[in-house]
Amino acid sequence: MKENRPIRTKKKMFIKYLLQGLMIFVAVSMGFIAENIREYLSEKEREHVYMQNMMSDLQFDTLMYANSRKKLAQDLLMFDSLIDILSSDKKEKNTNKASYYARLITVKFDRLIFREGTYDQMKSSGDLRLIQHRNVADSISDYYNSFKIVSSQNDITDHRANLYISLANKIFDAKTMLQIFKDRKEPINTKLIIDDHQVINEFLMAAQYYYGSLHLLAKWGSERNEKAKRLLTLINKEYHLKKE
Numbered sequence: 001m002k003e004n005r006p007i008r009t010k011k012k013m014f015i016k017y018l019l020q021g022l023m024i025f026v027a028v029s030m031g032f033i034a035e036n037i038r039e040y041l042s043e044k045e046r047e048h049v050y051m052q053n054m055m056s057d058l059q060f061d062t063l064m065y066a067n068s069r070k071k072l073a074q075d076l077l078m079f080d081s082l083i084d085i086l087s088s089d090k091k092e093k094n095t096n097k098a099s100y101y102a103r104l105i106t107v108k109f110d111r112l113i114f115r116e117g118t119y120d121q122m123k124s125s126g127d128l129r130l131i132q133h134r135n136v137a138d139s140i141s142d143y144y145n146s147f148k149i150v151s152s153q154n155d156i157t158d159h160r161a162n163l164y165i166s167l168a169n170k171i172f173d174a175k176t177m178l179q180i181f182k183d184r185k186e187p188i189n190t191k192l193i194i195d196d197h198q199v200i201n202e203f204l205m206a207a208q209y210y211y212g213s214l215h216l217l218a219k220w221g222s223e224r225n226e227k228a229k230r231l232l233t234l235i236n237k238e239y240h241l242k243k244e
Contacts, residue, residue: 050121051136054118054119055241057115062232066225073218076215081101083204085098086204095191096189100186102172106161106164106165112154139231153213157217170194
């Protein structure tokens with residue numbers, strides 16, 4: 001009987017160490033699981049905040065599109081009238097209107113400027129991975145990547161606006177144009193400073209290219225407005241957020 005005691009003692013010690021090791025393993029595992037849960041909840045909260053901020057950006061964009069659409073529509077109408085007047089044989093009778101339209105066109109133009117702060121922050125930090133809904137992630141990528149072509153058209157339009165202005169200087173009186181800028185009304189008794197067909201045609205060529213650029217901006221702005229609205233609806237649906 002005495003010979004069995006050391007064996008029993010060893011078994012008890014083994015079981016004791018085994019239980020201690022198991023308890024340590026369980027404690028470490030539980031800590032690891034708890035840390036993962038905390039990280040998961042933290043990332044879900046960050047995702048939620050990002051989506052709220054992105055909705056705010058998208059709402060800004062839709063307002064920008066709406067304002068730009070009104071201004072661009074007005075500009076395009078003035079271009080039509082300006083080109084018709086200066087192409088007419090009786091343009092001398094309508095130089096007041098021509099001067100007015102020619103000046104206001106450059107006053108009203110705005111670039112399409114989007115709010116990309118939230119998307120840029122998520123992209124630079126690698127937090128685009130936090131978007132759990134694949135359909136939302138794909139729509140966000142499609143919307144913001146589509147800005148490249150609009151930004152390029154903004155630059156082209158700026159260039160054509162500058163050319164338009166440089167050629168307008170050869171046709172319209174500077175004092176009259178300044179007064180139009182100040183008063184925002186049609187002048188009276190104004191005349192073109194030159195009545196050279198070639199110079200006027202050169203100006204009209206620049207005007208129609210400028211017109212074309214604005215027309216494209218209006219078209220692409222309208223398309224992105226629809227994308228922004230669909231994205232707003234999708235984010236609200238998946239994340240149950242409310243528009244501000």
